[in-house]
Amino acid sequence: MKKWNGTEEELQRLIEQELKGTPVKGYTITGEDAALYRTLFKAMADPRVITSFAIEETVIHTIAKKQDNWDRFYIILLGTIYCGIALLTGIVALMIVNASLIEQLITILEDHKLIIISFLLLILCNRVFDHFFVKKLA
Amino acid sequence: MQTDTELISRIISGDLYAFRLLVRQHERLVSAMVGRIVQETTEAEDVCQNVFIRIHQKLHTFRGQSKLSTWIARIAYSTAINHVKSTAGRKALSEDLFEAESYFVADEDPEAALIKKDTAAYVQRMIAKLPRAYRTVLTLYHISELSCREIEEITGMPEGTVKNYLFRARKLLKDKLKHYDR
Numbered sequence: 354m355k356k357w358n359g360t361e362e363e364l365q366r367l368i369e370q371e372l373k374g375t376p377v378k379g380y381t382i383t384g385e386d387a388a389l390y391r392t393l394f395k396a397m398a399d400p401r402v403i404t405s406f407a408i409e410e411t412v413i414h415t416i417a418k419k420q421d422n423w424d425r426f427y428i429i430l431l432g433t434i435y436c437g438i439a440l441l442t443g444i445v446a447l448m449i450v451n452a453s454l455i456e457q458l459i460t461i462l463e464d465h466k467l468i469i470i471s472f473l474l475l476i477l478c479n480r481v482f483d484h485f486f487v488k489k490l491a
Numbered sequence: 492m493q494t495d496t497e498l499i500s501r502i503i504s505g506d507l508y509a510f511r512l513l514v515r516q517h518e519r520l521v522s523a524m525v526g527r528i529v530q531e532t533t534e535a536e537d538v539c540q541n542v543f544i545r546i547h548q549k550l551h552t553f554r555g556q557s558k559l560s561t562w563i564a565r566i567a568y569s570t571a572i573n574h575v576k577s578t579a580g581r582k583a584l585s586e587d588l589f590e591a592e593s594y595f596v597a598d599e600d601p602e603a604a605l606i607k608k609d610t611a612a613y614v615q616r617m618i619a620k621l622p623r624a625y626r627t628v629l630t631l632y633h634i635s636e637l638s639c640r641e642i643e644e645i646t647g648m649p650e651g652t653v654k655n656y657l658f659r660a661r662k663l664l665k666d667k668l669k670h671y672d673r
Binding site for chain 2: 361362365385386389390392393394395396397398399405406408409411412413415416417419420
């Protein structure tokens with residue numbers, strides 16, 4: 354059997370092959386460098402020293418929470434659309450039955466616009482407070 | 492055993508158990524890769540979580556042109572690199588690879604001497620001192636067992652560069668290992 358004599362790059366490749374179970378036939382690869390590469394390649398693949406984070410539960414929990422939030426948003430969006438359609442249908446129906454009723458309604462809304470705006474702002478503030486503080490504390 | 496395609500379609504249809512399986516299958520690949528790029532443990536853990544969340548969000552865009560593991564590794568690589576860029580700035584990414592030898596010149600601390608008792612731990616510690624590009628290539632090749640072609644796909648480095656980095660990094664480690672028992 355001949356003694357192998359080649360470049361260091363080739364030596365790395367041959368040691369790799371040898372460790373994978375397909376050694377180069379007809380050659381003996383000996384020497385300090387070969388021994389060091391064997392040690393190195395085995396050490397690099399040692400499963401004991403490979404960092405592995407146990408993140409499975411956290412990831413699943415985060416995704417489930419995101420899905421829940423999306424579902425809730427979807428329900429709120431659908432509810433808003435349905436309410437809008439119902440309101441619009443009501444207005445159209447009123448216009449068909451008695452157009453003057455709409456004018457009266459607009460006048461009432463204009464007279465009490467501050468109360469209405471404050472009421473809407475209150476609901477909005479409540480939602481924001483709930484989202485940023487209460488849910489986070491929970 | 493189900494195929495990647497079956498697993499992906501289950502995940503896309505909202506099956507969280509299927510996604511749990513995907514996380515289990517690729518946790519080691521992502522952890523090893525992110526852990527080598529982002530070396531601070533708590534930060535690396537957070538980045539790993541972000542990687543899987545991104546995978547979940549983007550899975551519907553996977554077209555099967557590469558292996559699922561390659562696609563996942565690409566996301567892990569880009570997320571980790573972006574994290575390093577955002578925390579340490581671009582300067583941290585432009586380490587001079589030609590001065591890599593200087594990483595090993597400094598005297599070792601007592602902890603390193605203690606670690607010498609275990610070859611594998613010692614090698615891992617030496618890898619941690621290498622430039623980021625070398626660490627990444629070594630991890631993908633030796634731990635994740637990917638080919639140079641796949642590493643090119645993941646990192647965007649040309650295949651020749653990948654081979655060159657792999658050779659240089661292994662030679663540096665071998666030279667260091669030479670003094671291990673002395």
